[in-house]
Amino acid sequence: MQKVYINQLSRHVGEEVTVEGWVYNTRSSGKLMFPQLRDGTGVVQCVVFKKGVAPEIWEALSHAGQESAVAVRGNVRADERAPGGFEIDVADARVTQQVEGYPITPKEHGTEFLMDHRHLWLRSRRQHAILLVRHTVVNAVRDFLNRDGFVLMDTPILTPAACEGTTTLFEVDYFDDEKAYLSQSGQLYNEATAAAFGKVYCFGPTFRAERSKTRRHLTEFWMVEPEMAYATLDDVMSLSERFLSSIAARVLEERQEELKVLERDTSKLEAIVPPFPRVQYDDAVKMLQEGHERGEIENRFEWGGDFGAPDETYISSKFDKPVMVHRYPATVKAFYMKRDPERDDLALGVDVLAPEGYGEVIGGGERATSLEFLEEQLKLHELPREAFEWYLDLRRYGSVPHAGFGMGIERCVAWMCGIEHIRETIPFPRMLYRLRP
Numbered sequence: 390m391q392k393v394y395i396n397q398l399s400r401h402v403g404e405e406v407t408v409e410g411w412v413y414n415t416r417s418s419g420k421l422m423f424p425q426l427r428d429g430t431g432v433v434q435c436v437v438f439k440k441g442v443a444p445e446i447w448e449a450l451s452h453a454g455q456e457s458a459v460a461v462r463g464n465v466r467a468d469e470r471a472p473g474g475f476e477i478d479v480a481d482a483r484v485t486q487q488v489e490g491y492p493i494t495p496k497e498h499g500t501e502f503l504m505d506h507r508h509l510w511l512r513s514r515r516q517h518a519i520l521l522v523r524h525t526v527v528n529a530v531r532d533f534l535n536r537d538g539f540v541l542m543d544t545p546i547l548t549p550a551a552c553e554g555t556t557t558l559f560e561v562d563y564f565d566d567e568k569a570y571l572s573q574s575g576q577l578y579n580e581a582t583a584a585a586f587g588k589v590y591c592f593g594p595t596f597r598a599e600r601s602k603t604r605r606h607l608t609e610f611w612m613v614e615p616e617m618a619y620a621t622l623d624d625v626m627s628l629s630e631r632f633l634s635s636i637a638a639r640v641l642e643e644r645q646e647e648l649k650v651l652e653r654d655t656s657k658l659e660a661i662v663p664p665f666p667r668v669q670y671d672d673a674v675k676m677l678q679e680g681h682e683r684g685e686i687e688n689r690f691e692w693g694g695d696f697g698a699p700d701e702t703y704i705s706s707k708f709d710k711p712v713m714v715h716r717y718p719a720t721v722k723a724f725y726m727k728r729d730p731e732r733d734d735l736a737l738g739v740d741v742l743a744p745e746g747y748g749e750v751i752g753g754g755e756r757a758t759s760l761e762f763l764e765e766q767l768k769l770h771e772l773p774r775e776a777f778e779w780y781l782d783l784r785r786y787g788s789v790p791h792a793g794f795g796m797g798i799e800r801c802v803a804w805m806c807g808i809e810h811i812r813e814t815i816p817f818p819r820m821l822y823r824l825r826p
């Protein structure tokens with residue numbers, strides 16, 4: 390008796406196999422029963438004849454509600470009409486646990502209810518599809534960077550200081566009255582490892598104590614951050630293009646079935662190919678102001694501000710590909726950004742805005758190289774000098790132009806899937822007011 394997974398059934402047509410899983414759904418008509426089983430790799434319809442199995446098995450299956458743990462043994466038959474293309478003619482079955490009253494039924498449930506039952510909701514077809522897309526996105530990210538000569542450098546999660554501003558730090562008690570903070574970004578450490586290895590990346594959980602209750606914000610999210618020594622803002626933009634298009638191509642290649650479940654318009658993903666339009670912040674502001682004059686935007690955007698979600702959506706709606714907005718006012722960007730040598734009020738930073746309202750998926754740019762400049766910035770941003778002394782060493786010993794970016798995995802997955810909210814793109818989301826389950 391060979392045990393097989395549902396996604397391998399095509400190799401076993403005409404053979405007798407055992408499938409172990411859970412009841413997804415059951416239809417019955419007196420002498421016939423059609424339990425659909427899922428096993429994590431897929432769903433298969435089983436056919437049980439009352440006369441084809443022992444009476445106690447028929448009885449046990451009759452009372453095996455949704456999510457009962459059931460194994461079946463039977464012959465695999467190809468059937469075009471069956472969901473998945475195969476059916477199992479059941480000769481024997483084992484009911485490990487009979488379940489009644491599974492909370493998530495095929496009827497509609499509210500979001501809060503589903504979020505409270507996230508540990509069970511993960512079994513639903515749509516969640517299953519989204520998390521398989523995530524799996525592919527993560528693999529695509531790693532494969533792309535590894536093949537491109539980037540070296541993985543895991544950066545610490547417990548850190549002594551802020552990277553992306555002091556207002557979104559999660560504080561932790563360390564030892565002997567010392568405070569530590571959960572990392573907002575591995576970038577500063579990446580700058581050290583890039584000077585040691587050339588091209589590096591870190592990929593891990595990052596934390597932002599952001600009181601933003603939006604469809605794009607988590608308090609714990611996964612970020613991949615490549616960093617390159619001897620590189621500029623232009624290099625970061627070229628890398629972003631190649632990086633995002635390789636992810637989209639991989640999702641299209643591996644996840645057609647899941648994209649179908651999600652009813653994703655795949656032409657949107659096919660459009661993600663280089664080159665991406667590059668727009669200076671100044672010109673993006675003009676686009677917003679013209680939009681206001683045409684009555685498409687309510688408020689007039691003033692030069693100098695950071696874009697909000699509606700601004701990003703408006704700008705990206707003018708393109709069918711991701712758009713790279715670069716050279717922001719230095720005042721809205723982080724302390725470590727290099728200034729444009731031609732315009733000291735601008736930072737050599739770039740945000741890659743995804744189409745369809747997904748907003749900023751990548752943020753990055755060129756880093757300041759001057760020791761004096763960074764000493765000045767630490768003061769201006771009121772950052773504790775002693776916690777950054779090691780970072781300043783990087784400007785004392787072999788300081789070179791270097792650059793990199795960070796991409797939030799969940800925002801990328803939401804975009805690939807074409808789904809409304811980022812909360813469905815990670816198995817157990819952490820958000821403002823959501824720490825459970």
Ligand code: 4AD
Nearest residue numbers: 574576606607610614750751752753793794795797
């Ligand atoms: O733009 P951010 O804050 O940039 C940095 O942290 C840089 N240090 C990265 C670097 O240059 N190495 O964040 C980068 C990306 C954003 O573009 C977004 O995709 C994601 O991280 N991100 C979030 N994703 C989910 N929830 C949040 N609260 C996020 N904040 C940022």
Ligand code: MG
Nearest residue numbers: 740749751752
């Ligand atoms: Mg950003």
